[in-house]
Amino acid sequence: MLEATPLTEGWVLLHEGAALPAVVPGCVHTDLLAAGVIPDPFIGRNETEVAWVGRREWSYRTRLSADSGAEQTDLVFEGLDTVAEILLDGRPLGATRNMHRSYRFDVTGLSGLLSVRFASAYTEAEAVRDRLGERPAAYAEPYPYLRKMACSFGWDWGPTLVTAGIWRPARLEHWSTARIARVRPLVTVEDGAGVVELRIDVERTRIEAPLAVEATVGGVRARAGIDGSTGTVRLELPDARLWWPRGYGEQPLYDVELTLLHGDEALDRWRRRIGFRSVVLDTSADARGTGFTLVVNGERLFARGVNWIPDDVFPSRVDRDRYRTRLRQAADAGVDLVRVWGGGIYESEDFYDACDEFGLLVWQDFPFACAAYPEEQPLRAEVEAEARENVVRLMPHPSLVLWNGNNENLWGFRDWGWEPRLAGESWGEGYYLGLLPRVVAESDPTRPYTAGSPWSGSWERHPNDPDHGTHHSWEVWNRVDYADYLLEVPRFVAEFGWQAPPAHATLRRALPGEELDADSPGMLHHQKADDGNGKLARGLARHFALPEGDFDRWHYLTQVNQARAVAAGIEHWRAHWPACAGTVLWQLNDCWPVTSWAAIDSDGREKPLYHELRRLYADRLLTLGLRPRGLVLALVNQAAGMWSGVARLRRMSVDGTLLGEREVAFRAAGRGVAEVSVPTELTPEGAKEFLVADADGLRALRFAAPDREIPYPRPEFDVTVAPGLVTVVARTLVRDLLLQADRLDPAARADRGLVTLLPGEGVTIGVRGWEDPDPDAARAALYCVENGR
Structure with missing residues (x-):
């Protein structure tokens, strides 16, 4: 019987003549950090202090004995990052140049000093670029020239920490x-x-x-x-x-x-x-264009999705428990689809096992993102070998339902000025429309493949045409207000989002001793998006009076704006099912402490957006929106059974006065949407009025003006505390009340996010990890919208 011996002990990392203890699996950065050679690159601006690590060559060593009595012994590496030479007593066993593959070497009867020498990823990538010619990319780093996790070279939410090391398990296999x-x-x-x-x-x-x-x-x-x-x-x-x-x-x-x-x-x-299930991707044409609907076991789905990036810029630190924690958070928020984004990795078995158990559908990108990728050797052979191995590796998982060729590269070729710059040079089209669909068809014909995201299905249309296939909605956030989400109904929204900073306790840990300000040095360093703070400011100014010089209000309002932006999109698109068949939020998670689009920050703390997702992705959702015939209440029912009842509509003034009321009956079929017209006399007018819709414990609100124009009353509320509970009772309208539990204790977590209370209404917020309940502390940690700010 084949026997496997893990190679986890006795490894050292050579650094300036010293042999530092090394952890396998791991990487150079984590070993140097453990040895005290480098500071934590997540803290302050230390990222820049460790940039030299990615420019160096590195060697790992251990003693190897392969004498087992078996006919053959293989040395197996599940992952080497990235360009490496493997030697035994100085004699070459082989070489590697792909982070996304495993490797096997015959070492039968051999013993000696095993060395794994890693070249600098920069050196190798730049050599390939010089040989094949430069290709356009979203970032200046040379990530398209190497089969390595692209975002280790930095992204608009991630640090530039170019890794090397034995990042997945190593072992000896003895067999006869x-x-x-x-x-x-x-x-x-x-x-x-x-x-x-x-x-x-x-x-x-x-x-x-x-x-x-x-x-x-x-x-x-x-x-x-x-x-x-x-x-x-x-x-x-x-x-x-x-x-x-x-x-x-x-x-x-x-x-x-x-x-x-x-x-x-x-x-x-x-x-x-x-697991036994069938999956079909319905891309048939209809009167609106070309659909993109996942069908599982014959059931057509509106996908409630999130985009997943590597949960740590050092992926070897993400273990089974961390995967399960993060994916359980996703499932608890109502998510049913996770897209593994193409600038990262094929995740470990632990990721897909958790998705199998939690019922989370997986959309798997092949690792190509935001760049023109050369198709010549040595890359082409690596791409094919990598694809064949990973398709087969992941085939057993029922959660995996879709293979996707790339992230934004088809769009980039057509719309980002690549085509004239390339002047006929290869850029990846042969992978996405040729090689990869062939590998999937040959190896895994049980699953659908799509060439890219976004992709309209044909070069006869714009790749990001919202009426055909998948769509990325980035004009909102980059250039226009989130109200513009309401102007179109894409067939499937595979990326959209809005930024906000992480939790206050996360910032305090990442920026110790810094006086926090939106534009303080540490905050700017942990904001990687182009003009990110400018976009945050412009997005706020459309809705709120800017809180000049008040970081705490800025922090709160940017998180409110993030939740409101995402809500505007999801409510609108879910209400237009089945024309729109899914939303995939950018993004679920972070890989380090950063201002980003994530719902959960890198310390695992949930932003208000996370709690808003729980409402937006619940089986049943109320939303108020305009249609050609006027204002309607849409009742979205993703549950299997009929949803019927009576909705209560109230036109109100911000001072608490009831201006009109009506009860309306509704019936929403299972997996369907019903619309009820709002009577004209209940339509709010001017900045002082709003509409409230309630049904079965759910609520929708519609204000007729941006917050900066609304004459809110000074918020008044009473606060009581008990172990694990904070109760708030409103005496006035209280808009978007938020308990920032991490301000009570860094370990504290609240069980809900933003809530709007009408006069006389109350809410009880569960709090875990707060050992000494104090009403004054609770009141100080409560925030709400005041006077349009």
Whole structure:
């Protein structure tokens, strides 16, 4: 039987003649940080102090003994970052140039000093650029010339920390006769039965040895022979339970085990968990254009999504528990789809396992983002090998429902001035429209593929045409107000978002000793977007009187504006289902402390946006919006059953006066949207009026003017506290009340975000991690909109 020996002990990192203790898996930065050689690059402006690390060559060493008595011993690296030479007692075993691949070297009977020497990623990328010619990109760093996590070179939310190291596990594998080299599990549903077809490749030491495989799943067993180096075994479960996205059903998972046999001797085993479900991407044309709708088990879905970036700029630090924490936060916010963005990595099995269990659909980008990528060697062969390996690696996961060729590169070619600059040079089109769809069709025909995001499906249309396929909505935020979300109904909004700073406690940890201001040195360093603070200021000015010189108010209002912006988009687009079939927020998470579009900051603290997502992505949603016939109440029902009842509509003055009231009946079919016209006499007019709609504990509000024009009364409310609870009762209108729990204690968390209270209404906020409840402290941590600011 194949035996694996992890290589985790005895590694050192060579630095200026010293052998520093090294952690494998890990990276140079984390080892240098642990040894006290570099400061924490997440703190203050230390990022610039450690830039030299990415420009250096590095070597890892350990002692290796491969003498096991087996016929063959392989040295296996699941991931090397990125350009490396592997030597044993100074003799080359091989070389690598792709972070996204695994590597295997025959070391049978060998022992000695194992060295892994990493070249600078800059040196290698710049050499490829010089050889193949420069290509346009969104950033000046040379990330398109190397198969490495692009965002380690920096992004508009991330630091420039160019890593190197043994970033995924390393081991020795000892085996005899034969081993399982690859298994492709084609999992389908046919005539109501679950079917698993396992296509197996084996590697042999003895060509003549007769081999067979035996597989089991759900109590069903099957056996087949190996013809040369390949074989196929098929299993059918007539009573298999279907795997569903969260909110649509349960997530039953089945253990599959495949054993490679030589007679009665078990040589190797392969184990995975699978789920039975069908997935189709409906891109058929209709009267509005070209749709983009995911269909799982025959059920058409409005995707409630978030974009995922690497959860740490040093990915080796993200372990199973951290993945599960972050993805559980996503699921608890009502998310049912996570897009793994193309400037990052193919995540570890722990990520996809959690998505399988939580019912989170995964849209997986191939790692290409915001650049023209050369298609010549040595890159082309690396891209194909990487794609083939990762498609097969991730195939068992039922959560994976879509392969996507790239992020914004088709759009960039057409719209960002690339086409004339390239003058006929390769730029990646052959990958996205040729190589990658062929690899997916050959290796994983059970899943759909799309060429890019955004992509309209044809060069006959603009790549980012909102009426066709996927759309990225970035005019809002970059140039115009979020009210412009209401001007169009894209078929599927794969990126949109608005910035805000992280939680106050996160800033205090990242910028110790700094007097915080929107434009203080540390705040500016932790704002990576082009003119990010300018866009924040202009976005605020459209709605609020700017709080000059008051950082705490600026911090609160920018977080309010982020939540309001995202709400404007999602409410509008969900109300137009099925014309619009999904929204994928940019972004769920952060990789370091930064002002960004994230709903959860890098310390794991939820911004107000996160709590707003819980409302926006709930099965049922109320929203008020304009239609050609006038103001309507839209009742969005993503639950399976009919939603019917009575909605209460109230026209009110900001001083609390009731100006008009009506109850209206509604019926919203399961997975549908109903609209009820708002009576003309209830339509608010002027800055002093607003409309309140209530139904089944849900609420929608519509104010007729921006906050800076609204004559809000001075907010008055009473606060009481008890262990784990803060209760607020309003005596006036209180708009967007927020308890910033981390101001009570850095460990404290509140269970809700922004809430608007009418006079006489109250709310009880649960607080975890606050050990000494104090009413004065609670009141000081409460913020709301006052006098338009």
